[in-house]
Amino acid sequence: MAVENLFPAPSPARSKLTPRTWAGITPESTANVQSLIKESHERWHVFFIRNYRAHNHVIHCALTSWALGADTEIIQAGYDLRCQPLESRFSSPQKISVENFNQHLGDDEYYSAYVDFFTEVVKKQGVISVVEDYVFSEKANFIVGNKEDEQPEMLNRLMDGIVHSMIEIGHGLEFNVPGVVAEVLRGLAWTAVHLKSSSAVIPVSFWTAANKARAASIITRPLGSGGSAVPAPKNNVHALTILARILKDARLDTIQSADYYPIIYSNITDKYGAAITEYVKMWTFDQNDPQEAERKVEELVYANTVIYAVGGWSKDHEFNNDFFYVHLVTSAIFLYQFIEILEPASIEVFLRSYLAVCLTWWIGRGRPGFDIAGFFENVSANPGPVAPFHAPHKDALPRADSPKASNPNPWFRLIQEALVSPDGHLAKTLRALTHFAELYGMRAAGQEDLRTTELSGAELIDGTLFIRAAVLTNERLRKKDVDMRQAKYWDRKGFYETSLESGEKRGYDPNE
Secondary structure: OOHHHHOOOOOOOOOOOOOOOOOOOOHHHHHHHHHHHHHHHHHEOOEEOOOOOEEOOHHHHHHHHHHOOOOHHHHHHHHHHHHOOOOEOOOOOOOOOOOOHHHHOOOHHHHHHHHHHHHHHHHHHOHHHHHHHHHHOHHHOOOOOOOHHHOOOHHHHHOHHHHHHHHHHHHHHHHOOHHHHHOOOOHHHHHHHOOOOOOOOOOOHHHHHHHHHHHHOOOOOOOOOOOOOOOOOOOOOOHHHHHHHHHOOHHHOOOOOOOOHHHHHHHHHHHHHHHHHHHHHHOOOOOOOOOHHHHHHHHHHHHHHHHHHHHHOEOOEOOOOEHHHHHHHHHHOOHHHHHHHOOHHHHHHHHHHHHHHHHHHHHHOOOOOOOHHHHHHHOOOOOOOOOOOOOOOOOOOOOOOOHHHHOOOHHHHHHHHHHOOOOHHHHHHHHHHHHHHHHHOOOOOOOHHHHOOOOOOHHHOOOOHHHHHHHHHHHHHHOOOOOOOOOOOOEOOOOOOHHHOOOOOOOOOOOO
């Protein structure tokens, strides 16, 4: 495989579960984003401000803008802006081989060496085989006879840094760009140089249980139906039920604030890792059911959107659009890509591990509760315009003076606004929410799978959850004093005051 073949043009979605590309893509914009992927591979390191391990997002943003139909000039301007703080890629102290692969894990000095290693492995094995072998297999995570601090724990590393390595590989799988997965930007090489931050919540027992279930049954998994999965079995424990139980657990009251994001996370895993693992193991997953993976991804999408949007909303305060919670939304869009390529046992381990990390971040930021009834009563599903627009035609439907005549589909305006924002996370968030609405927007309130969870108010959740979340996300663009050049859209204050208000949360005994 020639080097240039690692950077093909991004391709359309493989199934209905994979996000679609929007009209607006042109030969020029496609060639542009293709060249940016290659340039970023050659020029930039995985981290900038390396002691802080801030992540290089430039291609995530470029691919998102391209997929949403942005013009070449917009894609290029966003890339140029986001490249300003980046650090140049540099040569590693030595090459990485099969023999010394585990010796330099977690060391970003070896990023380039891991890029070169995975380039060669992908050429020989192909992307899917490499992802399975080097990230999800038990031997890539736990080796019999190794000391605890010598275990490779590659899936743990995939989830480090607010799951950015997972997001990177997800982009490569979605857009069918081997260079993104194997070498250019983070991907597998990024996974290798991330840390083992989740050892307390991603234990070897996840593999033991999943492999035991795999041995009991081999199934064929049809995917790609779109929309809500088939009804869950009666003994299903929903992700929203896990949230409800955690809200009532007094062990998790009075979460303390922390400023540095790795400290936020490690404080929770050190103190509450065993409790979080308890809850993750309560979440059911049946490898015998061919619809289970798709159904469980839907549960995670609802849970993460509720954490971000409903958890961040209050009738008495401005929306707290938490920077950490929004990554739970932007990462969930890539779950579909992973369940399409992994073996059933690996899917179970992957989704459990992902849930564990999401729960850890939710708890670590203060574990806010959810006023679902207030959210659906008060949060609009149709935003007004940011700027004046031309009056609609005099014969416009439903009538010329209706706000819906000038904004008939709110998603179009929201996406337009996000594409020109200098903040790269905004477009990624809107794209994820748009996709969730496309899959689940037809859902009516009161459907059995949500109604029968233990989360209070879940019976009120319907398919408008995602447009309401999008409206809240974009609302800061509607403030007249926002400086688009210096806009800071995401909150980092957390929810630590609400974590002290534990009276209504208690009452659930995990031993019941």
